[in-house]
Structures are given as structure tokens and as C-alpha cells.
Amino acid sequence: MAEKFFGKAMKRVEDPRFITGSGNYTDDMVLPGMVHVAMVRSPYAHARIKKIDPSKALAMPGVLAVITGQEMIEAGIKSIPTGWLHPGIKTPPHYAITPDKARHVGDIVAAVVAETRQLAEDAAQMVEVEYEPLPAVALGSDALKPGAPAVHDDIPDNICFTWSIGDKAATDAAFEKAYKTVRLNLRNNRLVPNAMEPRSSLAQYHHASGEFTLYTTSQNPHIHRLIIAAFVMGIPEHKLRVIAPDVGGGFGSKIYQYPEEIIVLYASKKLNRPVKWTARRSESFAMDSHGRDHETVAEMAVDKDGKILAVRVETIANMGAYLTTFAPAVPTYLYGCLLAGPYTTPHIYCHVTAPFTHTTPVDAYRGAGRPEATYLLERLVDVAAQELGMDPVELRRRNLIPPEAFPYQTPVALVYDSGNYEAALNRALEMVDYAALRKQQEEWRKQGRYMGIGVVTYIEACGLAPSALVGSLGAQAGQWESALVRVMPTGKVEVFTGTHSHGQGHETAFAQVVADELQIPVEDVVLVHGDTGRMPYGWGSYGSRSAPTGLSAIVLAARKIVDKAKRIAAHLLEAAPEDIVHEDGKFMVRGVPEKAKTFFDIALQAHLAHNYPADLEPGLEATHFYDPKNFVYPFGTHIAVVEVDPDTGKVKLLRYLSVDDCGPVINPLIAEGQVHGGIAQGLGQALLEEAVYDKEGQFLSANLLEYALPRADDMVQIEHDHTVTPCPHNPLGVKGIGEAGTIASTAAVANAVMDALRPFGIKHLDMPYTPEKVWRAIHGSRLAQAAD
Amino acid sequence: MEKVKISVTVNGQTHHSEVEPRLLLVHYLREHLGLTGTHVGCDTSQCGACTVHVDGQAVKSCTMFAVQADGCQITTIEGLAADGKLHPVQEGFWEMHGLQCGFCTPGMIMAVVDLLNQNPNPSEAEIRHALEGNLCRCTGYHNIIKAVQYAAQKMAKAGMTAAAD
Numbered sequence: 001m002a003e004k005f006f007g008k009a010m011k012r013v014e015d016p017r018f019i020t021g022s023g024n025y026t027d028d029m030v031l032p033g034m035v036h037v038a039m040v041r042s043p044y045a046h047a048r049i050k051k052i053d054p055s056k057a058l059a060m061p062g063v064l065a066v067i068t069g070q071e072m073i074e075a076g077i078k079s080i081p082t083g084w085l086h087p088g089i090k091t092p093p094h095y096a097i098t099p100d101k102a103r104h105v106g107d108i109v110a111a112v113v114a115e116t117r118q119l120a121e122d123a124a125q126m127v128e129v130e131y132e133p134l135p136a137v138a139l140g141s142d143a144l145k146p147g148a149p150a151v152h153d154d155i156p157d158n159i160c161f162t163w164s165i166g167d168k169a170a171t172d173a174a175f176e177k178a179y180k181t182v183r184l185n186l187r188n189n190r191l192v193p194n195a196m197e198p199r200s201s202l203a204q205y206h207h208a209s210g211e212f213t214l215y216t217t218s219q220n221p222h223i224h225r226l227i228i229a230a231f232v233m234g235i236p237e238h239k240l241r242v243i244a245p246d247v248g249g250g251f252g253s254k255i256y257q258y259p260e261e262i263i264v265l266y267a268s269k270k271l272n273r274p275v276k277w278t279a280r281r282s283e284s285f286a287m288d289s290h291g292r293d294h295e296t297v298a299e300m301a302v303d304k305d306g307k308i309l310a311v312r313v314e315t316i317a318n319m320g321a322y323l324t325t326f327a328p329a330v331p332t333y334l335y336g337c338l339l340a341g342p343y344t345t346p347h348i349y350c351h352v353t354a355p356f357t358h359t360t361p362v363d364a365y366r367g368a369g370r371p372e373a374t375y376l377l378e379r380l381v382d383v384a385a386q387e388l389g390m391d392p393v394e395l396r397r398r399n400l401i402p403p404e405a406f407p408y409q410t411p412v413a414l415v416y417d418s419g420n421y422e423a424a425l426n427r428a429l430e431m432v433d434y435a436a437l438r439k440q441q442e443e444w445r446k447q448g449r450y451m452g453i454g455v456v457t458y459i460e461a462c463g464l465a466p467s468a469l470v471g472s473l474g475a476q477a478g479q480w481e482s483a484l485v486r487v488m489p490t491g492k493v494e495v496f497t498g499t500h501s502h503g504q505g506h507e508t509a510f511a512q513v514v515a516d517e518l519q520i521p522v523e524d525v526v527l528v529h530g531d532t533g534r535m536p537y538g539w540g541s542y543g544s545r546s547a548p549t550g551l552s553a554i555v556l557a558a559r560k561i562v563d564k565a566k567r568i569a570a571h572l573l574e575a576a577p578e579d580i581v582h583e584d585g586k587f588m589v590r591g592v593p594e595k596a597k598t599f600f601d602i603a604l605q606a607h608l609a610h611n612y613p614a615d616l617e618p619g620l621e622a623t624h625f626y627d628p629k630n631f632v633y634p635f636g637t638h639i640a641v642v643e644v645d646p647d648t649g650k651v652k653l654l655r656y657l658s659v660d661d662c663g664p665v666i667n668p669l670i671a672e673g674q675v676h677g678g679i680a681q682g683l684g685q686a687l688l689e690e691a692v693y694d695k696e697g698q699f700l701s702a703n704l705l706e707y708a709l710p711r712a713d714d715m716v717q718i719e720h721d722h723t724v725t726p727c728p729h730n731p732l733g734v735k736g737i738g739e740a741g742t743i744a745s746t747a748a749v750a751n752a753v754m755d756a757l758r759p760f761g762i763k764h765l766d767m768p769y770t771p772e773k774v775w776r777a778i779h780g781s782r783l784a785q786a787a788d
Numbered sequence: 789m790e791k792v793k794i795s796v797t798v799n800g801q802t803h804h805s806e807v808e809p810r811l812l813l814v815h816y817l818r819e820h821l822g823l824t825g826t827h828v829g830c831d832t833s834q835c836g837a838c839t840v841h842v843d844g845q846a847v848k849s850c851t852m853f854a855v856q857a858d859g860c861q862i863t864t865i866e867g868l869a870a871d872g873k874l875h876p877v878q879e880g881f882w883e884m885h886g887l888q889c890g891f892c893t894p895g896m897i898m899a900v901v902d903l904l905n906q907n908p909n910p911s912e913a914e915i916r917h918a919l920e921g922n923l924c925r926c927t928g929y930h931n932i933i934k935a936v937q938y939a940a941q942k943m944a945k946a947g948m949t950a951a952a953d
Contacts, residue, residue, distance in 0.1 A: 021825015
């Protein structure tokens with residue numbers, strides 16, 4: 001039998017370059033004649049730019065240019081568009097360099113090009129900008145108040161769009177007659193994605209041909225090429241090559257079309273020199289699109305048996321100063337449509353108001369809308385259980401969609417294709433020994449120790465996305481994916497994908513699958529990605545789409561190769577094509593194993609074409625464009641166990657376990673790694689992370705000194721298992737796993753902390769649960785009890 | 789700006805350079821010597837991606853000037869594998885899937901080598917404490933812990949104490 005690679009925990013083929021320091025990240029590249037650009041950024045959240053005097057900067061030896069917004073507009077550079085439109089949405093201009101006003105701290109006001117980075121940064125300090133500071137607004141609800149400062153002059157009410165889903169009348173009616181209703185005011189804290197590699201872009205203009213090459217930290221190089229070529233710079237699409245080499249994490253933040261990429265391209269042509277920009281971490285904080293930032297009133301109606309009757313949600317979703325590429329989709333289709341969760345809730349209504357504010361733009365960050373939906377739903381379930389005097393696991397169990405109900409139409413548009421939610425819940429409870437843990441919690445409480453147990457049952461919709469469906473919802477792009485499988489004369493195989501790997505291990509996992517399809521050694525397969533000059537068109541990696549959507553395209557292309565190989569084999573073996581079987585790494589005549597050709601024989605003949613079917617094209621390569629029929633719906637149960645120290649307010653994670661279902665697992669090492677990292681990021685939101693602005697829009701947590709990320713001793717070793725419920729509508733049955741950890745873990749940790757704080761009578765705290773916040777809550781309630 | 793002459797031995801090779809006094813060691817390594825395996829992940833010495841060894845000790849190379857390294861012996865990630873053979877810590881990261889995007893990895897590996905040089909058999913708590921200065925955004929640290937444990941066992945078996953330095 002040919003060796004099977006699907007399901008094997010293979011070590012990654014990517015790793016040798018990374019563990020020896022031989023990775024090739026954008027900032028590692030040096031081109032002959034390369035110069036550097038540094039940005040002049042607004043220190044104000046809102047200010048009119050009255051005058052820019054570049055003379056002192058230009059007088060410094062080695063400074064080559066100071067570029068302003070006005071200059072770029074006069075040169076024909078257009079506004080950066082957003083990629084998702086709702087009816088009635090306001091899309092104000094978003095210029096790479098703002099020509100008139102700064103609208104958030106870090107907004108680019110000018111760009112300085114110089115021979116070295118140090119010189120460019122020195123010279124940026126010498127550009128004299130005369131600002132007229134203006135009143136600013138940072139919080140979404142503040143931006144909606146009458147008389148709030150307008151972010152864009154022609155949008156005086158600051159409303160970018162409003163959006164709703166679900167049957168309001170039926171939902172309201174269900175609340176009217178409910179046995180109990182619960183209501184929470186929730187603030188979903190704003191986050192800074194913080195991929196470890198800061199963004200970087202290097203542009204080269206080839207003046208003889210008029211071609212540009214852009215090396216950039218991107219999750220989706222084709223999207224950049226399309227936006228830059230067609231909408232912003234008017235470069236003919238075939239004269240712009242975008243290369244995303246090794247990219248050090250993305251988590252959404254490297255999807256978007258940012259100003260800096262436009263600026264380096266513009267400067268490279270202006271100066272006819274390669275131009276590089278690399279973000280300092282503080283620039284990443286000010287410029288990389290942030291995540292979350294919701295203010296929500298969430299309500300749940302239940303009957304006396306704990307059946308959820310209805311969910312009603314009113315959310316203010318802060319868009320920041322400008323719309324980046326996916327922004328309008330995040331607090332709407334990726335959020336409101338997820339509010340059924342894994343439950344049979346019959347009535348759901350969600351209304352969203354999305355204001356502009358004088359803050360960094362907000363867009364998709366790992367999970368993107370789905371963690372926000374899961375957080376509010378799972379908090380509501382816990383609070384409802386408390387109100388009913390019911391165990392929160394029991395309330396969940398009574399509401400889970402049963403396995404026989406699939407496909408399941410939710411009241412918020414989605415049709416879940418498959419699921420077995422209770423199996424994952426049972427496995428997680430068994431792993432943690434839930435009954436024993438609750439008993440231990442009781443005993444600890446008697447001793448003055450405060451353990452909290454947070455259980456979350458979640459689903460997500462990912463594998464973006466059926467193109468016609470998302471098109472009807474406002475997407476300005478297709479969401480299918482492409483693949484090209486190219487067999488070389490020696491039987492070695494190049495696989496080209498439109499998805500991009502920036503930590504996900506596609507070079508390993510995708511090769512495993514292709515090797516199985518073609519029945520060849522895994523080391524004979526190489527994955528090529530991240531270069532518009534080499535791959536067919538593609539839409540990149542985000543929304544946990546690479547395996548369900550990108551890999552489906554690859555598999556179907558590989559199957560075309562096998563079909564063609566059978567026809568070549570039939571010719572060589574003088575048999576009918578339908579009598580050729582592909583087994584054991586060979587193409588053989590059914591029942592006559594000695595009449596066989598190897599993959600190598602076929603590959604060679606396909607290229608020599610000396611002895612070849614007359615009706616067949618030479619060569620052996622196949623392209624497939626795969627448009628998924630539906631989203632895929634991973635699910636699972638996560639359980640967090642924490643202890644709160646009442647004297648310090650410190651939350652300590654004691655245990656974390658997850659049971660996830662992403663269908664058949666291609667490479668357990670990689671899939672579990674995705675879960676671990678996702679859980680840490682979700683825990684970061686619950687315990688540590690918050691992007692804080694003051695009332696005037698000053699960014700107070702603007703670098704890693706002021707913004708806490710999870711460190712090694714914030715985490716524990718994660719206990720993990722999985723169930724396998726294949727997706728019924730893609731060739732491998734696989735579902736995404738990149739975001740699941742983040743979607744579930746924020747809510748799991750939040751529920752655990754609030755469970756620990758129950759004895760203090762604390763019903764709700766907003767994240768992050770910093771020691772100070774928890775201590776104040778405990779001691780506030782103790783003081784109140786003492787006063788009673 | 790006036791330049792200063794320095795001699796620095798990096799991965800066994802001595803370099804004589806003239807540098808600005810304000811040049812950070814990490815930029816000297818990356819831009820002057822082309823050793824781009826050492827990464828810059830922040831501007832406040834929080835992330836540890838730039839960790840190298842200076843005279844055998846792990847140092848965030850953004851926290852010192854190149855001129856302060858004059859006369860020092862420096863090991864970077866590029867110099868860790870001896871004669872093309874991976875250091876057990878490198879091997880551990882590979883075996884245990886201790887990396888995803890790879891950006892924090894060189895600094896993380898250099899920090900771990902220093903830890904194991906000082907404490908050949910660390911507990912999980914000691915490993916977590918020792919890696920406080922190195923941020924990873926991909927792995928949740930789970931497999932990094934396992935990579936360190938793998939390396940510790942492997943080094944103990946091989947009778948290795950101090951490694952590449």
C-alpha cells in the first residue's frame with residue numbers, strides 16, 4: 001500500500017528555515033539602491049492640517065523626498081475602498097496620506113524618504129506640521145450623541161450604517177410572555193491584534209517595463225493587487241506583482257489594504273528606487289486595524305424549564321476613523337448571523353449601529369464577530385441559569401440542536417450543515433470530571449478559596465465563503481478559491497494555492513493531502529503560495545477558509561490529474577480508461593496488477609508525448625476553482641477553571657480544556673497548535689488586553705509597555721480532544737480550526753471568572769478582568785455587605 | 789554623526805566595523821552583518837524576538853548599543869547549529885511543533901538555550917518563568933514548553949551542559 005499521510009502528526013517542512021534563522025520575512029530583504037520611508041503621523045485624534053513645511057527635512061543630506069497627501073491626490077492616487085457594502089452605508093474617502101484632517105492618532109500626514117531608515121525617521125521629526133486640534137470622540141456611543149464631533153464633515157451624525165437581522169415583532173412577543181428574562185450591558189473590549197512580525201512593505205519600480213513588485217506582509221496578495229491596481233493607483237493589474245514571503249502571523253491584521261503599501265509604491269516610482277517601510281510596534285498599535293469594540297445590550301428570554309425562547313441584541317460597533325477592507329461585514333454577517341449559537345432559540349433579533357470615531361479603524365481580528373457573538377450568548381446562558389437556579393451545563397444541554405435536526409435552519413439566515421454538539425459537551429465534561437469539580441468548588445468556598453468554572457458550547461461559521469451568497473450580502477469580492485497542481489516530468493509536484501500560510505503549516509498539511517490523492521511520497525510535493533506572479537487568482541487566508549475552501553480546490557485539481565493519468569496509463573497499457581485503477585501508488589489494469597505504470601512513468605510520458613493518446617493534450621497539470629456550497633460549521637465545548645485571589649484580585653488559570661470538532665484532522669500537531677494559540681488569544685481578551693482611548697481620542701495603550709499580551713506563565717498546558725463530524729459538502733469533510741480557540745476561550749474564561757465571583761454577589765464585570773478591577777469589585781461588594 | 793570603531797566576534801567570525809554610537813546591537817546584526825535571523829518585534833524591549841547571546845548570556849539585542857558589544861563574543865540563531873547539526877533546542881522546537889509563524893522563534897530558542905545552560909532540568913513553572921521575556925502570539929506556549937522539556941531530556945542524555953557558546 002502507498003503510505004497514507006492524512007491524519008499523521010508530521011513535523012512541519014517549514015520549520016528548518018525558521019529554527020535556523022533562515023526565514024525570509026519582508027523586512028529581511030535588501031534590494032540594490034533601496035531607500036527607506038518613515039511616516040509623519042498625527043499626534044492628535046482630530047486636527048485640521050493647516051500647513052506642512054518640509055524644508056528643514058529636505059535640507060538634511062540624504063533626504064530624498066517629503067510626500068504629502070495633496071501631492072498624491074494630484075498625481076491621481078485615489079481613496080482606498082472598503083470591500084463590503086451594506087445598503088445605505090457611508091464610505092467616506094480614505095486616502096493613504098490624509099490631505100485635510102487627521103482623524104485618529106497615527107493617521108499619516110506626510111511621508112519622508114531617505115537613504116537610511118534612521119535618517120528617514122530623523123527627518124520625519126523635522127517636518128513641521130501646523131495642526132489645528134479639534135474636538136474628538138473615541139467611544140462609539142459618544143459618537144452617536146447629538147453634537148458629537150463629526151469624524152467626516154459630510155456625515156454629521158457619524159453613522160456609517162445600521163443593520164438588523166431577525167424578526168423583531170416575534171422576538172418582542174416572545175419576551176413579553178417569557179417566564180424570565182435576563183439582560184446584560186456588555187462592553188466587548190477593543191483589541192490590538194499584535195502579530196509578532198510588524199507589518200512591512202518593500203516596493204520596486206521597473207521603469208523600463210512600467211512594472212511594480214510589492215513585497216508585503218499580507219494574508220492575501222491578490223486582494224492587494226486588485227485594490228491597488230483597479231481602485232487606488234490605476235496600475236494595470238498585470239504590471240503589479242504582489243509577493244507575500246514568510247509572514248510572521250496575521251490574525252486578520254494583514255488582510256487589509258493599508259496606506260503604507262500605497263506610499264512605498266508611489267515613492268518607488270517617484271524616485272525610481274526600491275523603497276521599504278517597516279512598522280515600529282507603536283506604529284502597529286496606531287495603524288493595524290483593531291478588533292472587537294462593541295457596546296451591547298443583550299437579552300435572553302427563557303421558560304421555566306430553561307428552554308431559550310428568544311435572544312435580543314442591540315449593539316454599537318465602533319468602526320474607527322475609516323473603513324478598512326472587511327470592516328462592515330464583521331459586526332453584521334459574522335456576528336448577528338451567529339446568535340443562534342448551538343441552540344434551538346426560535347426567535348432572535350439583532351440591531352447594529354456602526355459609528356465612525358476618531359480612533360484606529362476596527363476590522364476582523366481572529367474570530368471576527370463570532371467571538372463577540374459567542375461571548376454575549378454564553379454570558380447570557382450563564383446568567384439565565386443562575387436566575388433559574390439551574391446548572392449552566394444543564395441549561396445548555398436542554399437547548400442544544402440535536403444531531404438529527406441537521407441541516408438546521410436558524411432564525412438568523414444560516415443553515416447549519418451538520419453537528420453533534422452534545423457529544424463534544426459530554427466528552428469535555430468527562431475529561432474535566434465536572435461533578436467532582438463542582439464539589440471541589442463548594443469545599444474551596446468553605447475554605448475561602450474562590451474557584452470558578454466556565455463552560456462554553458460554541459459553533460462557528462467559517463470556510464469563507466459561498467460567493468453568490470456573500471455577494472448578495474454586500475461582499476465586493478468572490479470567496480471561492482483556486483488551485484493549480486503541476487506535475488513535472490520527473491513526477492515531482494508543485495501545488496499553487498491562492499491561500500496564504502503565515503504560521504498555519506499549509507506547506508506540510510496540504511502536501512500530506514496531495515500526496516495521498518496522487519499516491520506519491522509527501523516529499524515529492526511542494527506548496528507554492530503568496531506570489532501573484534506564480535499562482536492562479538486567489539483570495540487568501542482568513543475566516544478559517546484555507547482547509548475547507550483552498551484545500552478543496554487543491555483536492556479537486558489533484559483528482560483531475562488522476563483522471564488524466566488514467567487515460568495516459570490506459571493508452572500505454574493498451575486498456576480502456578475505465579479499466580484503469582489507481583492503487584498502491586500505481587495505475588494498473590483492474591485485476592492485472594502486473595500491467596501497471598508508476599506515477600513517474602505517466603508524468604514522463606505526459607511530457608515527452610512520444611507514445612501518447614491522440615485526443616489528449618500533452619502535459620500534466622490541472623487547475624480547479626472551488627466555490628463552497630455553504631459555510632462550514634465547526635463546534636465544540638471549552639471549559640476554563642480559574643481561581644480568584646480575593647486579596648489581590650488576581651485571576652489564575654488552573655485548567656483549560658477543549659473538545660473541538662473540525663471534521664477529519666489532517667495533521668493533529670498543526671490542528672492542536674491552532675487551538676492552543678487561539679485559546680491564548682481569547683484568554684488575552686478576557687484577562688489582559690484592552691486598547692484604551694481617553695475621551696479626547698488619545699491612545700493610552702499605544703505600545704507593548706501599556707498593553708499586556710499573554711505570556712508563558714499566564715497559560716497552562718491545554719487538555720485537548722476532538723470529535724469528528726465531517727462537513728457533508730466538501731470533498732474531504734474538513735472544517736476550519738484557526739479561529740475556534742479564540743471564539744470559545746474568551747467566553748469560557750469570562751464565565752469562569754464570573755462564576756468564581758458569585759459568592760460576592762457580583763453579577764457582571766466587563767473584560768479584561770485585571771487584578772485591580774476584580775479587587776475593586778470584590779471589596780466594593782464586601783463594603784456594601786458590611787454597610788447592610 | 790561621528791562613527792566609532794568596534795570589533796565584535798559573531799558566530800566565531802570577528803568583524804571590524806565603524807558604527808554610529810546610537811546603533812542598536814540588533815540593527816548592527818541585521819543591517820551591517822546581514823544576520824536577519826534575529827528579529828525586531830517591538831520598540832520597547834518587551835517581545836524578546838531579538839534575543840542573542842552576548843558572552844554566553846541571553847540578551848535582548850535591542851537593549852544594548854553595538855558599541856557596547858565591542859570585544860564581545862556573540863552567538864545568534866545562525867550560529868547555533870554546530871557543523872550543520874541542529875542544537876537540541878532547535879530540534880525540540882521542530883519535534884514538538886513549538887513554532888507556527890516562526891517570527892518569535894529565533895529569540896525564543898536563544899532564550900531557552902540560556903535557560904538550559906543555567907538550569908538543565910527546569911520544572912514547567914521554571915520554564916514559564918524563564919520565558920516571561922519572550923512573547924509568542926501563535927502557540928499559546930503549550931508546545932514551546934514541550935520543546936524545552938524535549939531539549940532538556942535530550943541534552944541530559946547527551947551529557948551536554950553549556951552548548952554552542
